[in-house]
Amino acid sequence: MKEQIIKLLKQALKEKDVELKEEEIEKFLEIPPALEMGDYAFPCFFLAEKLKQEPRQIALEVREKIGTSPLDFEDIQTKGAYINFFVDKKELARQVIKDILKQKETFGKRKKTNKKIMIEFSQANTHKAFHVGHIRGTSLGESLSRVLEFCGDKVIRANYQGDTGMHVAKWIWCYEKYHKKEKLKNDESWIASIYVDAVKKLSKHKTLQKEVNVINQKLFTGEDKQLNSLWEKTRKFSLDSFEKIYKELNTHFDVYFFEGEMEKKGVEIADELLKKKIAKLSEGATIIDLKKYNLGVWVLLRKDKTVLYSAKDVVLAKKKLEEYKTDRNIYVIGAAQSLHIAQLFKTLELMKLPKAKNCEFVPVSEVRLPTGKMSSRTGDNILYSDFIKEITEHTKKEIKKREPKISKAELDKRALKISMAAIKYSMLKQGPNKNIIFKKENALNFQGDTGPYLLYSYARASSILKKSKLKNKQFQIFNLKPKEFELIKKLSQFPEVVLNSYKNLNPSVIANYSYQLAQIFNEFYHACPVINSQQESFRLALMEAFRQILKNSLSLLGIDVLEKM
RNA sequence: GCCCGAGUAGUUCAGCGGAUAGAAUGCGUCCCUCCUAAGGACGAGGUCGUAGGUUCAAAUCCUACCUCGGGCGCCA
Numbered sequence: 318m319k320e321q322i323i324k325l326l327k328q329a330l331k332e333k334d335v336e337l338k339e340e341e342i343e344k345f346l347e348i349p350p351a352l353e354m355g356d357y358a359f360p361c362f363f364l365a366e367k368l369k370q371e372p373r374q375i376a377l378e379v380r381e382k383i384g385t386s387p388l389d390f391e392d393i394q395t396k397g398a399y400i401n402f403f404v405d406k407k408e409l410a411r412q413v414i415k416d417i418l419k420q421k422e423t424f425g426k427r428k429k430t431n432k433k434i435m436i437e438f439s440q441a442n443t444h445k446a447f448h449v450g451h452i453r454g455t456s457l458g459e460s461l462s463r464v465l466e467f468c469g470d471k472v473i474r475a476n477y478q479g480d481t482g483m484h485v486a487k488w489i490w491c492y493e494k495y496h497k498k499e500k501l502k503n504d505e506s507w508i509a510s511i512y513v514d515a516v517k518k519l520s521k522h523k524t525l526q527k528e529v530n531v532i533n534q535k536l537f538t539g540e541d542k543q544l545n546s547l548w549e550k551t552r553k554f555s556l557d558s559f560e561k562i563y564k565e566l567n568t569h570f571d572v573y574f575f576e577g578e579m580e581k582k583g584v585e586i587a588d589e590l591l592k593k594k595i596a597k598l599s600e601g602a603t604i605i606d607l608k609k610y611n612l613g614v615w616v617l618l619r620k621d622k623t624v625l626y627s628a629k630d631v632v633l634a635k636k637k638l639e640e641y642k643t644d645r646n647i648y649v650i651g652a653a654q655s656l657h658i659a660q661l662f663k664t665l666e667l668m669k670l671p672k673a674k675n676c677e678f679v680p681v682s683e684v685r686l687p688t689g690k691m692s693s694r695t696g697d698n699i700l701y702s703d704f705i706k707e708i709t710e711h712t713k714k715e716i717k718k719r720e721p722k723i724s725k726a727e728l729d730k731r732a733l734k735i736s737m738a739a740i741k742y743s744m745l746k747q748g749p750n751k752n753i754i755f756k757k758e759n760a761l762n763f764q765g766d767t768g769p770y771l772l773y774s775y776a777r778a779s780s781i782l783k784k785s786k787l788k789n790k791q792f793q794i795f796n797l798k799p800k801e802f803e804l805i806k807k808l809s810q811f812p813e814v815v816l817n818s819y820k821n822l823n824p825s826v827i828a829n830y831s832y833q834l835a836q837i838f839n840e841f842y843h844a845c846p847v848i849n850s851q852q853e854s855f856r857l858a859l860m861e862a863f864r865q866i867l868k869n870s871l872s873l874l875g876i877d878v879l880e881k882m
Numbered sequence: 883g884c885c886c887g888a889g890u891a892g893u894u895c896a897g898c899g900g901a902u903a904g905a906a907u908g909c910g911u912c913c914c915u916c917c918u919a920a921g922g923a924c925g926a927g928g929u930c931g932u933a934g935g936u937u938c939a940a941a942u943c944c945u946a947c948c949u950c951g952g953g954c955g956c957c958a
Contacts, residue, residue, distance in 0.1 A: 362938055602956050625958090651952095655952085656954065680886090759893095774920095843922045
């Protein structure tokens with residue numbers, strides 16, 4: 318329909334001596350704010366200067382040139398400087414529903430691009446808490462991966478886990494010095510608490526850092542067998558618990574990189590950069606001076622020659638570009654690391670690595686508590702494990718209220734899915750570069766703009782479809798109520814929404830769309846009874862189409878639907 | 883001090899150059915003998931941080947300022 322409008326406009330404008338490309342017309346074309354203004358609108362303001370005419374006059378004349386409304390339109394009107402197109406509603410309805418029911422989960426999917434994209438996300442550090450904030454980056458990465466795949470790219474999901482570095486040295490030091498009597502426990506909150514204790518003790522007595530530096534060096538050289546084995550054991554505890562979390566979050570990785578693997582090469586690369594005069598020595602440390610790019614100074618090696626995150630990241634980036642031969646490298650990382658990322662990208666450019674320009678950064682802002690920053694260092698946070706327990710228990714209570722006799726297996730399954738929908742949706746509905754204020758009472762509220770509301774809408778449609786005795790898939794449309802048409806229009810917009818999300822690397826547009834879609838659906842079934850109505854066959858088909866699109870869009874968010882709530 | 887974000891209803895957010903600024907939540911009222919009330923309907927609630935500028939048109943673009951968050955050499 319849109320293509321046809323563009324064609325009509327192009328022809329009519331040509332008759333007025335205005336040559337516009339189809340893309341240009343498409344850019345101006347908009348969807349009016351209200352239904353009574355039509356389905357598409359073309360504003361004529363911008364032509365005023367060129368044609369030296371009043372915009373409303375131009376609109377009238379262009380409308381004139383289009384001539385009598387072609388078949389697929391009910392009407393084409395002008396209102397002020399706008400030309401408003403009213404599509405043939407029944408025809409649009411038939412087409413949209415037919416396409417969706419035929420293409421199912423591929424509706425809106427785009428052609429293969431042959432592009433290989435590596436997307437790095439989650440990057441949890443061992444020996445530290447995995448808190449609610451980490452769910453954001455993880456959900457975002459997973460969702461973006463799905464959007465990229467849906468739009469035809471080949472995606473490699475990468476996780477880069479911080480299993481070495483100063484934070485690990487601090488943990489080991491603190492355990493050795495103050496907690497050695499405690500048995501090693503594979504328990505997230507215990508592991509997190511040791512780290513918090515380390516930070517606390519170190520900030521109280523600044524001189525203790527020297528002891529940590531010694532441990533850091535020993536871990537770096539690997540000379541101390543006892544420390545090595547302590548590191549290996551505790552490292553595995555963290556990694557195992559992360560795997561459990563990823564499984565619950567229904568995300569997976571194609572490659573795992575570890576900071577530990579980058580250390581030796583980090584030193585080599587720092588030396589190499591020194592030789593190439595990209596880096597230099599300053600106060601004993603190896604640095605890159607990026608001041609002339611307004612990026613400050615980047616330290617690669619400490620003065621004791623141990624390697625920093627910066628150098629390790631250069632090693633990894635090189636590996637991505639050279640070994641994996643990726644077309645795009647996407648870094649989904651905390652916005653607080655913007656400077657680090659800018660320094661990394663600039664360094665890759667200075668190193669003249671081919672395709673260095675193909676690195677992109679998706680900054681992820683914080684999940685904050687109402688009282689302030691959530692931090693693994695201070696312990697001011699909500700642990701993933703604690704929160705997930707609380708939210709699933711809350712969900713179970715809610716389910717039992719509605720279905721007291723539910724089996725335990727079904728209860729567990731449903732509670733987990735609803736909880737996941739709640740938390741993932743709350744993380745994705747906001748743009749990535751905006752802080753989220755995490756309030757627990759809001760997280761446990763399942764009304765309104767929430768994941769459970771979306772699942773409820775889906776389950777509701779499923780239940781009505783199940784109850785209907787009509788099995789014939791054929792349908793006829795006698796007349797269309799406004800709510801039905803609104804729903805159909807919304808369904809037809811799904812492909813553009815996905816494309817928008819893809820172009821901007823932003824799943825929140827899909828989240829917002831899903832919510833609006835569910836909202837219109839809820840209004841629709843309150844206004845239009847389905848079972849035993851004159852329009853039963855059509856409304857069933859419409860519901861089926863709705864179910865499909867909601868499922869498709871939630872799936873792009875990494876959220877699973879439920880047949881029953 | 884410099885750099886990067888963000889300022890829209892009591893609160894949390896959408897809208898990011900176009901026609902009357904939208905939701906949710908909270909508050910008030912109504913709807914379960916009728917497809918699951920995790921729902922729907924109605925109402926109150928806004929000088930879109932401030933001041934200039936660009937434009938036929940600014941919440942949206944530019945500049946300055948204000949407020950909040952983040953970052954700025956040996957943490958990641």
